[in-house]
Amino acid sequence: MKRPVAVVGVGQTQHSSRRADLSIPGLVREAADRALVDAGLDYGDVDAVVMGKAPDQLEGVMQPEQFLAGALGAHLKPLIRVHTAGSVGASTALAAVTHVASGLFDRVLTVAWEKQSEGNAMWALSPNMPFTPPLVAGAGGFFAPYCRAYIARTGCPPHIGPMVAVNARDNATRNDYAHLREPMTFEDVMNSPVLWDPIRYLETCPSSDGAVALVVASEEQARKGPRKPAWIKAGYSYAEAMWVPGRDQVSPMAGKICAKAVYDAAGIKNPWKEIQTIEIYVPFAWFEPMWLENLGFCDVGEGWKIVDRGDQKMGRHLPVNPSGGVLCTNPIGASGMLRLGEAALQVMGRAGAHQVDGARNALGHAYGGGAQYFSMWLVSSER
Amino acid sequence: MSSVPIMRLDVVSEFPYKHSTGETIGRFLAGLKEQKKIWGQRVAGLGVVVPPLGYSEADGSAGGEWVEVKPTGVVTAVAVVHEAVEGLHPFPAPFAFVLVKLDGADTAMAHVVKDGVEQLRIGTRVEAVWAPDEARIGSIRDIACFKVAS
Amino acid sequence: MNEPPKEPVKYVETTIHLPYHYVAGDVRARYLHALKEKKILGARCSKAGKIFVPPLVASPESFAPCEEFIEIAACGVVTTYCVVNIPVIGRNIEIPYVAASVALDGADISIFAMIQECKPEDVRMGMRVEAVWKPDGERQGDHEDIQYFRPTGEPDAPRESFLHRL
């Protein structure tokens, strides 16, 4: 990055299974209005808008940013629309960062959203594509075999998935914006139906309506703002091809390379010691230990032990997903940006009831496609 | 590579959607359905906008005061369809898409003219034709179409 | 009254109706046609020699074109799998079923396949399986010409041979 960039405003909607009270413009404006108020800015102050969401088939509107331009004060401004599958919220925020880092824009509004209740995600995302094998049973059916491979490789015991799920829900009880906030117990998870063995129902993410917006800005703007900003120390988006012989979907190369690039650029030598909290994209509980390894917080095979010891809980060494994460809130296109925004809130010291004490450095992370797209940033309370 | 017969597959992708309207769009549509009235909103930078969105597309500012506009107005753009697209267009050809600036409004509204399209010009005065009571469901098509004003 | 009704219309409902016209493309068509003859074709990377099933136009690994088609065995190893207990809308598959990643002998990438003729709880990573074809005369040159895979009864492949191969 040619010059420093900071998050100066964060806004998100109340997330739920159906925001029947809002139109699509209403939903994105709920988040964008809050982010701008947070930054002490108005639509007129924004230099460019960067929008992200997952497939347009979810809402049945093609390139909806075109009709949303007017709702976001983007008339006669530059606007781009990003789509990198599940990672899109994160890659969208990073595209906004690039805009500011270039020196060409000082204040960029970035918005990510999904209104899954408008359509039917299951239908929209698994149509019978022509001339392709007719077997993939939704995202769970795609990813469950890799969870099984992780378990087989590492000896991860069967209680780890449920522990992750329970902890995520416990965290979400302290997040007013989260979709699923009712506490649940280990037994609740164990007794829930096994959908895609080894994945149980309560180890999966919900389907949500929601939006999140961030204002990213230059250093000069950040110093003028009403609040302490979150400084973006580094951010990268990497992708890898699908059909590479020996490609490891349990710990994808793109994730490792992306994390290393972020740590190197941010000057992080030991992520376990130097990062105080992380918001990572865990749509199925088993991915939490998998990503802890992929992101270099421990050695290969040790991720589940972090969970087993409870070191990823609030108040322990590395609170993971203090917001409750994707397991409690999943407006697909917004989920990645929620991770990055929550990481920013932590280092700003403004995460409210789910604030991690002493969070100086935080990692926000998302992935998508067939575990092919990885996008993450490291934010810090210090410039 | 030796030749192989081309494999083709035609499909029709059909998905139902239910778009939540929110307060502004929802109340505008309720006005069409229940009152047979057309409501606009006065917003920053654009004046009275019909149909309303609850914000100004000029600058993103929120809100707007409700203003009733007339079901009559003037055509500001006209496109006469000579071949209808099956499954997309509302009427058999010829019919017209128009932008109509309703009396009392500052912006125009996109809609359709079913009959008499040969008389349509920019500047032609038109009036709304309402769908019958039982056919109004809270849709922009509760105005069945526009016709050349008598 | 100088306002529209207080109670909004809640939804605009619509059914999107989009015609699409697909082709398989010659590479995929060749693979599908071969299924009719109970043959599984792969494509060989012109640079590294790796074999892709179904065939690809190029190797995603080497970026070199695949030029040669070769026949691959209709048997292989379950590298990993899951047991699916929920119905999939629009698919007529009895549940529970096993969705597996199968590494065919001689191929360098795995295919997705259903495993049947054994209980889901008997499926193992490393299990040897073989294709079960639709009967002669019923194969139409599509993916479903292979109905599913079933255990061969051979000894399982050694753990190290598949554990890091998905």
Added chain:
Amino acid sequence: MAKLRNVAIVGFAQAPIVVRDEHRVASEILYPQVRRALADCGVERDAIDYQVAGSADYVDGRPFGFVAALDVTGTWPPRQDLHLEMDAAFAAHYAWIRMQAGDCDTAIVCGYGKNSEGEPEHVLNLELDPYYQAPLGLGPTSTAALQASAFMARTGTTDRTLAEVAARNRTAGVRNPDALVRARATADDLERTPWAVAPLRKGYLAPTGDSAVCVVLATEGKAEKMCERPAWIRGVDQRIERQTLGSRDLSASAGARLAAEKALAMAGVGAREADVVELAATNPAEELILLEALGIGPSDAVNPSGGPLCGHPFMMTGLIRLGEAFRQLAGRAGDHAVPRARTAIAHATLGHCLQQNLFFVLGTERRWT
């Protein structure tokens, strides 16, 4: 204007546009273009720092369709990557911004997606808001006709003028081997074609088709090594407008005017100095509106490739304009070359009635020294 990094187009490959490629899927059409574009520059895949693509899921009805492109663009080992749900020309703009941020020096920009798999009138209806405009059944030809009617009413432009503009494109397209339509057509011929949606005749519409495109960008220092005559980006800007058709003055394009002004100001040239102007106009009225926004009149400098009226693979049409501008400046335009071209303008658009517009100004000379 602050000093920016000089960035150039150094490679371009395009699959000749066809009505329908029955032998290849989108990624298979793309693969050879990426290979050719890199071969053009004399570099291996590993020499490229960044990749960014533009396409839209609804074009061919495949959610996540762009993921398949990773398998043909050499995305192994993993690469820094982004995908925009836009015409790929906007991806090129983003790559340029990224180079300004100092985050990469070389990039490939890909556009793909088979138009022939979907039906554009149906597909593009879905770009309109789902509450007020889409339910009316408006498609791109109808909205374009609304705009044409407003433009003709304001300016007094006649049907004959539209026919002449279309004929100029069609005449130019005869010499472009990548064009879909290469049959010459005169204004008389086109003026006799039946109405599609009046005031637009069938002969005035851009025929969609299948293609795939790859452009290579590089910063100063690398660009010269990858291309003998790089096309330097001297200025670029894009602007979107609000969508609601009735609340815009459709007889003009405020967004195009602003984007053109900004791009030209950055470039430090006037539109009149351009030897080549490649416009993503999908009908002659759009071309005239865009020329008005640029402040120039119709001429043979406009669309020497034949423009979209000779082939319009949407979501790639804009990137092809950029590639055509490169061909002209790099001396690679063959039969449709504009002699001694030194400055070129390339345009892309998205949405109905020129809702979003992007202008590149390119030159044979670097902008910043």
